[in-house]
Amino acid sequence: MxxxxxxxxxxxxxxxxxxxxxxxxxxxxxxxxxxxxxxxxxxxxxxxxxxxxxxxxxxxxxxxxxxxxxxxxxxxxxxxxxxxxxxxxxxxxxxxxxxxxxxxxxxxxxxxxxxxxxxxxxxxxxxxxxxxxxxxxxxxxHRPRDPLEALSPREREVLMLVAEGHSNAAIAAKLHVTEAAIGKHIGNVLAKLGLPPSDDTNRRVVAALTYLGAGGSFATGTGGSPGPSGGPGA
Structure with missing residues:
Protein backbone atom coordinates (compact mmCIF):
# COMPACT_ATOMS: atom_id res chain seq x y z
CA MET A 1 0.00 0.00 0.00
CA HIS A 142 4.50 28.73 -25.34
CA ARG A 143 6.60 30.46 -22.70
CA PRO A 144 8.89 33.10 -24.25
CA ARG A 145 12.48 31.92 -24.50
CA ASP A 146 15.42 33.88 -23.16
CA PRO A 147 17.01 35.37 -26.30
CA LEU A 148 20.44 35.19 -24.65
CA GLU A 149 20.34 31.49 -23.73
CA ALA A 150 22.27 30.48 -26.86
CA LEU A 151 25.21 32.74 -25.98
CA SER A 152 28.33 31.43 -24.28
CA PRO A 153 29.48 33.09 -21.03
CA ARG A 154 32.21 34.96 -22.95
CA GLU A 155 29.72 36.13 -25.58
CA ARG A 156 27.41 37.42 -22.84
CA GLU A 157 30.33 39.27 -21.30
CA VAL A 158 31.21 40.87 -24.63
CA LEU A 159 27.57 41.81 -25.24
CA MET A 160 27.36 43.42 -21.80
CA LEU A 161 30.37 45.59 -22.66
CA VAL A 162 28.83 46.48 -26.03
CA ALA A 163 25.67 47.54 -24.18
CA GLU A 164 27.80 49.73 -21.93
CA GLY A 165 29.04 51.60 -24.99
CA HIS A 166 32.58 50.26 -25.33
CA SER A 167 34.30 50.00 -28.70
CA ASN A 168 35.86 46.75 -29.89
CA ALA A 169 39.31 48.05 -28.98
CA ALA A 170 38.21 48.96 -25.45
CA ILE A 171 36.54 45.58 -24.96
CA ALA A 172 39.68 43.81 -26.18
CA ALA A 173 41.78 45.76 -23.69
CA LYS A 174 39.42 44.97 -20.81
CA LEU A 175 39.32 41.25 -21.58
CA HIS A 176 43.03 41.03 -22.50
CA VAL A 177 42.40 39.55 -25.94
CA THR A 178 42.94 40.76 -29.48
CA GLU A 179 40.55 43.11 -31.21
CA ALA A 180 40.10 40.46 -33.91
CA ALA A 181 38.89 38.00 -31.25
CA ILE A 182 36.33 40.54 -30.03
CA GLY A 183 35.16 41.08 -33.60
CA LYS A 184 34.62 37.33 -33.92
CA HIS A 185 32.70 37.18 -30.63
CA ILE A 186 30.46 40.06 -31.67
CA GLY A 187 29.84 38.44 -35.04
CA ASN A 188 28.78 35.24 -33.25
CA VAL A 189 26.50 37.20 -30.91
CA LEU A 190 24.78 38.99 -33.79
CA ALA A 191 24.30 35.71 -35.66
CA LYS A 192 22.89 33.89 -32.61
CA LEU A 193 20.48 36.76 -31.94
CA GLY A 194 19.25 36.42 -35.50
CA LEU A 195 20.24 39.94 -36.55
CA PRO A 196 20.59 40.05 -40.35
CA PRO A 197 23.52 41.83 -42.02
CA SER A 198 22.87 45.57 -42.09
CA ASP A 199 24.45 48.75 -40.85
CA ASP A 200 26.95 47.62 -38.19
CA THR A 201 26.08 50.32 -35.65
CA ASN A 202 22.36 49.55 -35.93
CA ARG A 203 23.00 45.87 -35.25
CA ARG A 204 25.03 46.73 -32.17
CA VAL A 205 22.19 48.92 -30.91
CA VAL A 206 19.63 46.14 -31.43
CA ALA A 207 21.93 43.61 -29.74
CA ALA A 208 22.38 45.93 -26.76
CA LEU A 209 18.62 46.47 -26.47
CA THR A 210 18.10 42.71 -26.61
CA TYR A 211 20.57 42.28 -23.76
CA LEU A 212 18.83 44.89 -21.62
CA GLY A 213 15.37 43.59 -22.52
CA ALA A 214 16.38 40.11 -21.32
CA GLY A 215 17.25 41.51 -17.91
CA GLY A 216 20.97 42.08 -18.49
CA SER A 217 22.72 44.51 -16.17
CA PHE A 218 25.85 46.60 -16.30
CA ALA A 219 28.99 45.55 -14.50
CA THR A 220 30.17 47.78 -11.69
CA GLY A 221 33.26 49.86 -12.07
CA THR A 222 33.63 49.50 -15.83
CA GLY A 223 33.64 53.19 -16.45
CA GLY A 224 31.62 52.78 -19.63
CA SER A 225 28.69 54.99 -20.45
CA PRO A 226 25.45 53.30 -21.55
CA GLY A 227 24.76 53.43 -25.24
CA PRO A 228 26.41 51.12 -27.78
CA SER A 229 28.99 52.59 -30.08
CA GLY A 230 30.38 51.26 -33.29
CA GLY A 231 33.76 49.62 -33.61
CA PRO A 232 35.78 47.77 -36.17
CA GLY A 233 35.52 44.10 -36.79
CA ALA A 234 31.87 43.48 -35.81
Missing amino acids: TRVVLAEDEVLLREGLVGLLARFGFEVVAAVGSAPALREAARAHQPDLVVTDIRMPPGLHDDGLRAAVALRAERPGLAVMVLSQHVQAEYASALLASGDGRGVGYLLKDRVAEVTEFAGQLRTVAGGGTVVDPDVVRRLL
Missing part, protein backbone atom coordinates in the same frame (compact mmCIF):
# COMPACT_ATOMS: atom_id res chain seq x y z
CA THR A 2 1.33 3.45 -0.96
CA ARG A 3 1.97 5.58 2.11
CA VAL A 4 1.03 9.25 1.66
CA VAL A 5 1.62 12.51 3.49
CA LEU A 6 -1.05 15.01 2.48
CA ALA A 7 -0.70 18.80 2.87
CA GLU A 8 -3.70 21.08 2.29
CA ASP A 9 -4.64 24.11 4.39
CA GLU A 10 -8.38 24.06 3.62
CA VAL A 11 -9.82 21.65 6.18
CA LEU A 12 -12.81 20.45 4.14
CA LEU A 13 -10.70 19.76 1.07
CA ARG A 14 -8.04 18.06 3.16
CA GLU A 15 -10.58 15.74 4.79
CA GLY A 16 -12.16 15.05 1.41
CA LEU A 17 -8.79 14.09 -0.06
CA VAL A 18 -8.06 11.82 2.90
CA GLY A 19 -11.30 9.95 2.25
CA LEU A 20 -10.67 9.83 -1.49
CA LEU A 21 -7.17 8.44 -1.09
CA ALA A 22 -8.33 5.80 1.39
CA ARG A 23 -11.11 4.78 -0.99
CA PHE A 24 -8.56 4.06 -3.72
CA GLY A 25 -6.21 2.08 -1.52
CA PHE A 26 -3.70 4.71 -0.36
CA GLU A 27 -2.64 4.89 3.28
CA VAL A 28 -2.60 8.51 4.50
CA VAL A 29 -0.04 8.45 7.31
CA ALA A 30 -0.35 12.20 7.99
CA ALA A 31 -2.61 15.05 6.86
CA VAL A 32 -1.31 18.53 7.69
CA GLY A 33 -2.20 22.16 7.04
CA SER A 34 1.10 24.04 6.66
CA ALA A 35 4.45 23.80 4.90
CA PRO A 36 6.50 23.40 8.11
CA ALA A 37 4.15 20.61 9.23
CA LEU A 38 4.59 18.96 5.82
CA ARG A 39 8.37 18.90 6.25
CA GLU A 40 8.08 17.47 9.74
CA ALA A 41 5.55 14.80 8.74
CA ALA A 42 7.53 13.71 5.68
CA ARG A 43 10.72 13.38 7.71
CA ALA A 44 8.94 11.52 10.50
CA HIS A 45 6.91 9.10 8.36
CA GLN A 46 9.17 8.65 5.30
CA PRO A 47 6.18 8.30 2.93
CA ASP A 48 6.21 6.92 -0.60
CA LEU A 49 4.29 9.94 -1.88
CA VAL A 50 3.69 13.55 -0.86
CA VAL A 51 0.55 15.30 -2.11
CA THR A 52 0.59 19.03 -1.43
CA ASP A 53 -1.04 22.29 -2.39
CA ILE A 54 1.38 24.93 -3.68
CA ARG A 55 0.00 27.84 -1.64
CA MET A 56 0.33 26.89 2.01
CA PRO A 57 0.78 28.67 5.34
CA PRO A 58 2.67 30.40 6.73
CA GLY A 59 3.38 32.55 3.66
CA LEU A 60 0.42 31.48 1.51
CA HIS A 61 2.59 31.92 -1.57
CA ASP A 62 4.62 28.95 -2.83
CA ASP A 63 5.41 27.47 0.59
CA GLY A 64 4.05 24.03 -0.28
CA LEU A 65 6.11 23.84 -3.45
CA ARG A 66 9.30 24.96 -1.71
CA ALA A 67 8.74 22.38 1.01
CA ALA A 68 8.28 19.66 -1.61
CA VAL A 69 11.43 20.68 -3.50
CA ALA A 70 13.40 20.76 -0.23
CA LEU A 71 12.16 17.28 0.69
CA ARG A 72 13.17 15.95 -2.73
CA ALA A 73 16.62 17.45 -2.24
CA GLU A 74 16.89 15.37 0.94
CA ARG A 75 15.31 12.28 -0.66
CA PRO A 76 15.69 12.48 -4.46
CA GLY A 77 13.46 9.44 -4.94
CA LEU A 78 10.54 10.87 -2.95
CA ALA A 79 7.46 11.06 -5.19
CA VAL A 80 5.59 14.38 -5.08
CA MET A 81 2.24 15.44 -6.53
CA VAL A 82 1.64 19.20 -6.37
CA LEU A 83 -1.85 20.65 -6.72
CA SER A 84 -2.46 24.22 -7.85
CA GLN A 85 -5.46 26.48 -8.25
CA HIS A 86 -3.93 28.23 -11.27
CA VAL A 87 -1.42 27.47 -14.02
CA GLN A 88 2.05 28.54 -12.90
CA ALA A 89 4.61 27.30 -15.43
CA GLU A 90 7.58 28.43 -13.34
CA TYR A 91 6.38 26.32 -10.41
CA ALA A 92 6.09 23.26 -12.65
CA SER A 93 9.61 23.88 -13.95
CA ALA A 94 11.01 24.08 -10.41
CA LEU A 95 9.32 20.83 -9.45
CA LEU A 96 10.38 18.96 -12.59
CA ALA A 97 13.99 20.03 -11.99
CA SER A 98 14.00 18.78 -8.39
CA GLY A 99 15.40 15.53 -7.05
CA ASP A 100 16.32 13.00 -9.71
CA GLY A 101 13.61 14.22 -12.12
CA ARG A 102 11.38 11.18 -11.59
CA GLY A 103 8.22 10.70 -9.57
CA VAL A 104 6.76 14.19 -9.93
CA GLY A 105 3.32 15.50 -10.79
CA TYR A 106 1.73 18.93 -11.22
CA LEU A 107 -2.05 19.13 -11.58
CA LEU A 108 -4.69 21.81 -11.37
CA LYS A 109 -7.10 21.19 -8.51
CA ASP A 110 -9.97 20.91 -10.97
CA ARG A 111 -8.54 17.55 -12.09
CA VAL A 112 -9.21 16.04 -8.65
CA ALA A 113 -12.91 15.91 -9.54
CA GLU A 114 -12.10 13.11 -12.00
CA VAL A 115 -11.44 10.85 -9.04
CA THR A 116 -10.57 7.60 -10.84
CA GLU A 117 -8.19 9.35 -13.21
CA PHE A 118 -6.67 11.31 -10.32
CA ALA A 119 -6.02 8.11 -8.37
CA GLY A 120 -4.33 6.62 -11.42
CA GLN A 121 -2.15 9.70 -11.80
CA LEU A 122 -1.09 9.43 -8.16
CA ARG A 123 -0.08 5.80 -8.74
CA THR A 124 1.91 6.86 -11.80
CA VAL A 125 3.84 9.43 -9.79
CA ALA A 126 4.34 7.06 -6.86
CA GLY A 127 5.78 4.55 -9.32
CA GLY A 128 8.39 7.02 -10.56
CA GLY A 129 6.47 8.45 -13.50
CA THR A 130 5.73 12.06 -14.38
CA VAL A 131 2.30 13.67 -14.68
CA VAL A 132 1.90 17.28 -15.81
CA ASP A 133 -1.44 19.00 -16.32
CA PRO A 134 -2.14 19.60 -20.04
CA ASP A 135 -2.74 23.31 -19.39
CA VAL A 136 0.67 23.57 -17.75
CA VAL A 137 2.31 21.78 -20.69
CA ARG A 138 0.77 24.27 -23.10
CA ARG A 139 2.01 27.17 -20.99
CA LEU A 140 5.52 25.72 -20.85
CA LEU A 141 5.62 25.19 -24.60
